[in-house]
Amino acid sequence: MADLSRNADGAMAEHKILVVDDEPDLEHLMRQRMRRYVRAGLYEFVFAQNGVEALDRLNEQPDIEMVLSDINMPQMDGLALLDQVAQVDPNIRSVIVSAYGDMKNIRTAMNRGAFDFITKPIDFEDLRITIDRTLVHMAIWREALESRDQLVAIRNELGVASQMQQSILPKIFPKGRGYETFANMVPAREVGGDFFDFVRLENGRLGVAIADVSGKGVPAALFMMSSRTLLKGSAIGSEIPGTVLSSVNSLLEEDNESLMFVTVFYAVFDPATGVFSYANGGHNPPLLVHADGSSEYLPTTDGVALGVMPDYDFEENRVTLAPGEMVVLYTDGVTEAIDDDSEEFGPERLQEVFHDGPPGSVQESNEAVFNAVEAFAGDAPQFDDITCVTLKRVEE
Numbered sequence: 001m002a003d004l005s006r007n008a009d010g011a012m013a014e015h016k017i018l019v020v021d022d023e024p025d026l027e028h029l030m031r032q033r034m035r036r037y038v039r040a041g042l043y044e045f046v047f048a049q050n051g052v053e054a055l056d057r058l059n060e061q062p063d064i065e066m067v068l069s070d071i072n073m074p075q076m077d078g079l080a081l082l083d084q085v086a087q088v089d090p091n092i093r094s095v096i097v098s099a100y101g102d103m104k105n106i107r108t109a110m111n112r113g114a115f116d117f118i119t120k121p122i123d124f125e126d127l128r129i130t131i132d133r134t135l136v137h138m139a140i141w142r143e144a145l146e147s148r149d150q151l152v153a154i155r156n157e158l159g160v161a162s163q164m165q166q167s168i169l170p171k172i173f174p175k176g177r178g179y180e181t182f183a184n185m186v187p188a189r190e191v192g193g194d195f196f197d198f199v200r201l202e203n204g205r206l207g208v209a210i211a212d213v214s215g216k217g218v219p220a221a222l223f224m225m226s227s228r229t230l231l232k233g234s235a236i237g238s239e240i241p242g243t244v245l246s247s248v249n250s251l252l253e254e255d256n257e258s259l260m261f262v263t264v265f266y267a268v269f270d271p272a273t274g275v276f277s278y279a280n281g282g283h284n285p286p287l288l289v290h291a292d293g294s295s296e297y298l299p300t301t302d303g304v305a306l307g308v309m310p311d312y313d314f315e316e317n318r319v320t321l322a323p324g325e326m327v328v329l330y331t332d333g334v335t336e337a338i339d340d341d342s343e344e345f346g347p348e349r350l351q352e353v354f355h356d357g358p359p360g361s362v363q364e365s366n367e368a369v370f371n372a373v374e375a376f377a378g379d380a381p382q383f384d385d386i387t388c389v390t391l392k393r394v395e396e
Contacts, residue, residue: 110233
C-alpha cells in the first residue's frame with residue numbers, strides 16, 4: 001500500500017501513524033480530510049488492510065509511533081493485532097475504531113491496552129483531537145522511560161509525572177441537549193495522581209469519573225494511567241456504575257504488587273430524565289447544588305478504594321437532577337487545602353461557595369471553587385492536586 005511519506009516541501013513528517021482498515025474508501029478519505037496536517041508536516045499516514053499487513057508495516061518501518069485500527073478485519077482482526085503490536089514495540093500506542101454499537105469489542109480492546117477509541121462513522125475533528133492527545137501522551141511516556149534512570153532529584157521525577165497526568169486529561173468538555181460540563185485540575189508541587197474523564201455512552205448518556213491515586217511521582221502517574229484506561233474500557237461495557245467499579249477493581253487487584261490504590265467516584269447521567277446514577281469507591285462525596293444555591297452532599301455508597309480488596313461488590317445510588325441543579329465532584333485537594341494556621345478548607349466552606357446562588361455556567365462554578373480555595377490557602381504550600389468537575393442539568 002502507498003503511504004503519505006512527505007509533506008508538500010518534501011520534508012519528513014513529524015509523526016508516522018499506521019492506519020489499519022479493510023474498507024477501500026478509507027485511505028482516500030483519510031488523504032482528503034487530513035491533507036492539511038500532512039502538508040504541514042505534522043502527520044505521515046501508512047496504510048494496511050488487515051492485521052497481517054499491519055505487522056509487515058511495523059517491521060518495515062520502526063519509526064511508526066501510533067496505530068489506528070479497525071476491529072473487524074479479515075486474516076487478523078484488531079484485537080489480535082493489539083497483542084502483536086505490544087510485542088513489536090510496547091511503546092506504540094493503539095487507538096481502536098469500531099461501530100458505536102460494538103461496545104463489547106471496544107471494551108475488550110481497552111482492557112487489552114488500547115489507549116483510546118473512536119466510533120464509526122468517523123468524526124474527523126474528533127479523530128484529530130484523539131491523535132494529538134495520543135501522540136502527546138506517548139512523547140511524554142518515552143521521555144519518562146528515557147530519563148527514568150537519569151533522574152537525580154525528586155523534583156525532576158515529579159515534573160515528569162505532572163506532565164503525564166496532564167496529557168490524558170480531557171481538554172474539550174461534553175455538552176449536549178439538557179446538560180453541560182466543565183473540569184480542571186491544578187497539580188501540586190508534589191504530584192498525587194488525580195484524574196477525571198468523560199465517556200460518551202449509548203442513548204445520549206454520559207459517564208463522569210473523578211479519581212485520586214495513592215502515592216506520588218512517576219509510579220502514581222503510571223498507576224493513574226492504567227486506572228484511567230481500565231475505567232474507560234469498563235464504562236463502555238456497562239452503564240451500571242457499581243458494575244464498572246467492580247470490574248476495574250478486579251483488574252487492578254490482579255496485578256498490584258506495589259499495593260497502590262485509587263479512590264474513584266463514577267456516575268452515569270441521563271439527560272433525558274435527569275437521573276444521575278453513581279457508585280463511590282472510597283472517594284469524597286460530591287456536592288449537589290440546587291438552583292437557589294442551597295446544597296447537600298450526595299449520600300455515600302460506602303465503597304472501598306479500588307485495587308486492594310478482591311471480588312468487592314460496589315453498591316449504587318441515584319438522584320434526579322432538576323433543571324438548574326448541578327453536581328460538583330472534587331478531590332481531597334479541595335476540602336483538605338490548608339491555610340497558614342494549618343486549618344483545612346473543609347466541606348462547609350465548599351457549600352458556602354454557592355450559598356448566594358450558583359454562578360451561571362459550569363465553568364464559572366468550577367472557577368469559583370478554585371478561587372475560594374486559593375483565597376483561603378493564601379501563601380500556605382499545598383501538597384495535593386486540586387481537581388473539580390461540574391455537571392449541570394440545563395433547560396433544553
